[in-house]
Amino acid sequence: MDFTIPPRVEDFRQRIYNFVDTHVLPLESDAASYDAHGNINLPLLDKMREKAKAEGLWSLQLKQETGGQGLDKRGMAVCYEAMNRSIFGPAIFNSSAPDDGNMMVLEQIATPAQKEKWLQPIVRGDVKSAFVMTEPHPGGGSDPSMMLTKAEKRGDKYVVTGTKWFITGAEESSHFILIARTSDDPRNGLSAFMFHKDQPGWRIKRRIEIMGPEEHGGHCELEFDGLEIPEEDLLLTEGKGMKITQIRLGPARLTHCMRWLGLSKRCTEIARDYADQRHGFGVRLADRESVQLMLGDLAMKIEIGRLLVQKAAYALDMGSRARKEVSMAKVHVANLLHQAADVGIQINGARGYSKDTVLEWIYRYARQARLVDGADEVHKMVLNRHLNEEGDDFWKWPVAEA
Structure with a gap:
C-alpha cells in the first residue's frame, strides 16, 4: 500500500499551511474578525478570498475546466486538513459546506447550461448556496424516503409546497438545490431542482438558534407555498432525486x-x-x-x-x-x-x-x-x-x- 502523496499535492498542502499560518490564524484573536454568529465577518472573508485566489489556492476540489485545480479525493483530504487548521480556513478557500458539496454534485450531474447558470457563480464566489433536504417530523431527516415536501407538475413548471428546516446557509444563499417529492414511487419518487432566492412562493420562516457558532447564513426553517420552478431547472430527470x-x-x-x-x-x-x-x-x-x-x-x-x-x-x-x-x-x-x-x-x-x-x-x-x-x-x-x-x-x- 502506497501512502505517499504526489509532489503537486504536497506543494498545495505546504502553501495552504503557510497561508493559514501567515494570514488566517492572526485573525482569530481579533474580536473584530467575527460576525454576530461567531464566524468570520463577510467583508473580511471577501478580502481573504481574494488573497487565496491570487495565490492559486481557490476551489482546489473542482476540475480545471470548472475553475479549480483538479485534486482527487485523496489530494483533497491532505489539503482540507491543512485548511481547517483555522476555524476560518474552509470558507476562505471555497471548500466549506454546503457550497463544497453543492459545487461537486453540480459539476458531476448538471447540464452545460445549468452549470453556467447555477454552478459558475458559486465557483467564482459571487453567491452562496444551500442544500434543501431535511424536514421537521413527520418528514424526512436521515431517511429521505419520509419526505413530504411536494413538487407538483403543472404544465412546464413544478409547484412546490411544504416545509424544510436546518437548512445550512439559507439566510446568505442565492442558489438552492431542493429535494422534493414528485410521486409516491418508493424508489423514484424524489426529484432535485434548482431555484433562486428571488423567486416568489417561499420564505425563510426563522433562523434556528443553535448552541455552537454558525456557518454564514445559519440553519433555517423554510416554508414553500407555491414556488414555481421551470422544467429547465430540474436536475437530471424526474425521479432521480434520491x-x-x-x-x-x-x-x-x-x-x-x-x-x-x-x-x-x-x-x-x-x-x-x-x-x-x-x-x-x-x-x-x-x-x-x-x-x-x-x-x-x-x-x-x-x-x-x-x-x-x-x-x-x-x-x-x-x-x-x-x-x-x-x-x-x-x-x-x-x-x-x-x-x-x-x-x-x-x-x-x-x-x-x-x-x-x-x-x-x-x-x-x-x-x-x-x-x-x-x-x-x-x-x-x-x-x-x-x-x-x-x-x-x-x-x-x-x-x-x-
Whole structure:
C-alpha cells in the first residue's frame, strides 16, 4: 500500500499551511474578525478570498475546466486538513459546506447550461448556496424516503409546497438545490431542482438558534407555498432525486471528516503549546504522565482518522460509492473532534474554557459533528447491514490484477 502523496499535492498542502499560518490564524484573536454568529465577518472573508485566489489556492476540489485545480479525493483530504487548521480556513478557500458539496454534485450531474447558470457563480464566489433536504417530523431527516415536501407538475413548471428546516446557509444563499417529492414511487419518487432566492412562493420562516457558532447564513426553517420552478431547472430527470442525494452526500460526509481532522490537530497543537510552557507544583504539564497519556491517545486517534479518511477517499477515487468506508470515517472523526476539543480545554484549564483560544469555539461546534449528515447510530446501522450482507468479506482486501 502506497501512502505517499504526489509532489503537486504536497506543494498545495505546504502553501495552504503557510497561508493559514501567515494570514488566517492572526485573525482569530481579533474580536473584530467575527460576525454576530461567531464566524468570520463577510467583508473580511471577501478580502481573504481574494488573497487565496491570487495565490492559486481557490476551489482546489473542482476540475480545471470548472475553475479549480483538479485534486482527487485523496489530494483533497491532505489539503482540507491543512485548511481547517483555522476555524476560518474552509470558507476562505471555497471548500466549506454546503457550497463544497453543492459545487461537486453540480459539476458531476448538471447540464452545460445549468452549470453556467447555477454552478459558475458559486465557483467564482459571487453567491452562496444551500442544500434543501431535511424536514421537521413527520418528514424526512436521515431517511429521505419520509419526505413530504411536494413538487407538483403543472404544465412546464413544478409547484412546490411544504416545509424544510436546518437548512445550512439559507439566510446568505442565492442558489438552492431542493429535494422534493414528485410521486409516491418508493424508489423514484424524489426529484432535485434548482431555484433562486428571488423567486416568489417561499420564505425563510426563522433562523434556528443553535448552541455552537454558525456557518454564514445559519440553519433555517423554510416554508414553500407555491414556488414555481421551470422544467429547465430540474436536475437530471424526474425521479432521480434520491440518486442525486446519494451522489452528493457520500463525498460531502467525507469532506466534513477531512476538515474535522484539521480542527482536531489544531486542538492538539494548542494543548501541546500550553503544556510545554505551563508549570505547576514544580513540574511542567508536558512532563506529567497524565498529560502525556491524553496527548498520545489523541495523536493515535487522529492518525487512525486520517487512515480511515484516506481509505474512503481512495474508494471514491476508484469509482466506489464507499458507503461503509465513509460511515466508518464519519463516526470515528466526529467523535474524535469532540474528544480533541475536550482534551484541549482540560489541559488548558480555565484558559481553554475562556475565549482566549479557539478551543471553546471548536468545542461548541464539535457537538454537531455526531449529528450532521447522519447521526452516529445511523452510520453504525449502515455498517451492521454491510456486515450482515458481506459476512467475512466485510474485511476483505481489494486484490490487484496479476
